[in-house]
Amino acid sequence: MSNIREVAKRAGVSIATVSRAFTNPDKVSKNSLKKVMDAVDEVGYRPNMMARNFRSTKSYAVVVLVPDFANLFFTKVIRAIQETGLKHGYNILLGETRDSKEREADYLKLVETRQADGVIQLSPHIPEQELLPHPHIHAVAACGACDTPYTSVRMDHISAAKSIVNYLISMGHRKIACISGLADNPHSRDRLVGYKQALEEAGIEFNETLIFEGNFTMASGHDAGDYYAQLDEKPSAIFSMNDDMAIGAIKSFKEHGIRVPQDISITGFDDLDFATYTDPALTTIRQPAEEMGKKAMQLLLQILDGKNPAQQEFILKHEFVLRDSVLPYKG
């Protein structure tokens, strides 16, 4: 491969001039510029970015830590991150962790070894054995829960959950079940708080037997459906902590001959694309996935640029999406 020296020789100028022709064209005479560009074309020269980045001590790459890459919610976020990064000359390094702290550590090593300039963390923060924040690693958290101890952008899961449960209550439901994610997941915790707050304010007693602990997969939603179907005192409505589990539950109910929403109402959370195409279409909470990804990347760029953001926490608005999966309670 050709390098800057070869171009310089060919163009009859110094390597400094060639370098300037690329990074500071207006500091080079028209004449030299033309000679350089001609030589570049002749030898098919491309600047070696590895050398350039090395020299500038910046990799222009950012690692995105994502628990599960085959999750449509995260892919939306990542897409926005990439989009935003691209505009500023940054590349995205994929870091799927599958909830393994070991893997996460491996990816963080990319930053320590200068293969990446910073990190965007998409997994919610779990205080115990957390690797971030880290004194030498520039990081921003996105899509987390409350209590993230470094720059973060998220929505308010408590009030989002509360609002959708309030909606169920306003439709006359009082026996409202909840399909939860793993109990120690921060999102589950936040949303459960919202669920409980809504019940309490409506004077409805919290009932442990109406809580089913899933893990945010359709399969676990299906299990939840099976569980509720065999209950003597069935709930009349279900608050599912994400769309996937709602889908699974609906499938199960159909298998048990329970009609949704006529016999039982259900709500989702996320508003994935297919929430429109389920039967019935899901009433759900739209998470501002793209906005969170974009904002997170902007914040990280800011941090990498040396200007620390004014706030530490940015809370974006969710949206209530009304569709067909809830009917008023009729005794």
Next chain:
Amino acid sequence: MSNIREVAKRAGVSIATVSRAFTNPDKVSKNSLKKVMDAVDEVGYRPNMMARNFRSTKSYAVVVLVPDFANLFFTKVIRAIQETGLKHGYNILLGETRDSKEREADYLKLVETRQADGVIQLSPHIPEQELLPHPHIHAVAACGACDTPYTSVRMDHISAAKSIVNYLISMGHRKIACISGLADNPHSRDRLVGYKQALEEAGIEFNETLIFEGNFTMASGHDAGDYYAQLDEKPSAIFSMNDDMAIGAIKSFKEHGIRVPQDISITGFDDLDFATYTDPALTTIRQPAEEMGKKAMQLLLQILDGKNPAQQEFILKHEFVLRDSVLPYKG
């Protein structure tokens, strides 16, 4: 940040010894090794991979070109690519093209400028204005159609389509519609060939009005459903070129009071996770997504290693997945 020189000084050895301590520990005496490692801990040294990679003229990064990574099929493939790359010390750079050749060119520039060592192309090959193969770019194509002019791994879409249409025929259907992807998409072309072959061998005449051109989205599948619903001579079965469009069509049929599969049978293609959770669960073709991703990465690693693979084309087996979306034809 500390560098190799500082560690050397601290350990009382030369920088060569420090370097060897990392890359060739067995060529260093126990004594020196310990001194080095102690010094490393003291100053918190991490090798600068940018410098190392620059020096070795390898970036240990690979770009994955994907048309749409909010697509569960591709995310599965990418995950396998990453998994395999990780084992060999390679990182994955995300390159979502959204079918823009400009963007694709931008990402390929990463290879030309040494930010990446090679490319895995997930979009099917369209001869006209294609950028790959390229003389200076190591590349492997995955998930493509036939006629990819460089190293590729794929499945046989023609015979897969043929087999699932054959199944519909074997169930007594003769008026079999087809929801296609964009007509100029190579996958659409291949699968349409299979569809036509199956019809022909069964002596069924091809009927243009039964073809609906979608674009692989649920929305377009819904449009297809609307189209068939208003047809005077409705098909009794539908071959959808992917799962997403099948979902959309089923939704539309429900809105029109057409029962699936009692009134109309339908099949999908891909076998995404939610194909189990639709109502009815989809009979479909499983694409070997993980296997394709893994194999593609292995091939690229081989190429980057200088050993060109024996074959140019690797064809992986698909699988017929029988579920509930097809019923025998009853006149």
Next chain:
DNA sequence: TTGTATGCGTTATCAC
């Protein structure tokens, strides 16, 4: 086994 010295391709600092 260890150390010295050179160079990877670039940018930047200095003179001119």
Next chain:
DNA sequence: GTGATAACGCATACAA
């Protein structure tokens, strides 16, 4: 406006 040259952090050929 231009050119020589010194870094950047590391790996390695060669010498010792």
